Amino acid sequence: MxxxxxxxxxxxxxxxxxxxxxxxxxxxxxxxxxxxxxxxxxxxxxxxxxxxxxxxxxxxxxxxxxGYATPKVDVRAAVFDEDERVLLMQERSDQRWSLPGGWCDVGESPGQAACREVLEEAGVAVRATRLAAVLDRESRGHWPPMAAHVYKLFFLCERTGAPDRNAEPLETLDVGWFALEALPELSTSRITEEELHLLRDAHRDPSRPAVFD
Structure with a gap:
């Protein structure tokens, strides 16, 4: 205890x-x-x-x-199915699509934050299996720029087998599985197509080391 x-x-x-x-x-x-x-x-x-x-x-x-200014931490969770389709959710703010994710909360680890975001935004219970990338938002083509400097942590996650949550409304407009060759309009403030391909490469090769800026 x-x-x-x-x-x-x-x-x-x-x-x-x-x-x-x-x-x-x-x-x-x-x-x-x-x-x-x-x-x-x-x-x-x-x-x-x-x-x-x-x-x-x-x-x-x-x-x-x-006090001392330091970058904010954004976590994103990539979940792929057996056909290598990625789980995306549609944001309420701009009606575009992104990986589940958001700011880390005080009192939780980055991995916990990633899993929580998937459950809250996509209704899917997952566990984080690997840290795939730590990227500097400023150098990765995200638009528009933000006042705060942001580090983005990308986790590969897999479904746990636990029942998905259906009792509470999701924080997003819609959820779907997409092939990377047929992506919807992305919320480029949060995710880019280049980053999704990087994550699929990591999903395909478990020995691939994490990418970092």
Missing amino acids: EPPEQVIRRQAASLRAIAQTGLAYSGDESDHERYRAIRTAADALMELVTAEPLPAELDRTTVADA
């Missing part, structure tokens, strides 16, 4: 990350007050399990945007 102090520390970090995100994206002052209250509660919880001073210690470890 996980020690209680580790549970408290992890949950406090998650709460503070939620507060930081809310303060960054919400324009409503009432919401700002609520997020500041969440941040204060998170600091109080962290003080129970750390001897270091707050908030300086927290700012070094959980509020990177307030």
Whole structure:
């Protein structure tokens, strides 16, 4: 069983990350007050399990945007079927297609994030089997550019055999399996055709090392 102090520390970090995100994206002052209250509660919880001073210690470890700037981490999951068709989902924001994926959340590993995104966006239960690529979004032809520098982690995943989730609505417009020679219009902000071919090559050759920029 996980020690209680580790549970408290992890949950406090998650709460503070939620507060930081809310303060960054919400324009409503009432919401700002609520997020500041969440941040204060998170600091109080962290003080129970750390001897270091707050908030300086927290700012070094959980509020990177307030200190040294570092790239954001985007994970994408590639699932291929027996005919080498890739699982894609249709984004609500631009009605174009992409691999399931998104930003990593505080408190989860990159592999966990990739599997969660497949379940939430495509309704398919998977497990991550390999890290296929770590790419710099800035150098890979994604459009439009983003204000934040982004590293993209691509995982190969396979279906677990567990029942796919049907009870909750998906976060996307549609889901489908596509041959790389007959792709729909891609959401190039998130995925490129070149990256899909790179992933299929990795799927075909299990000994192929991960590609990185």
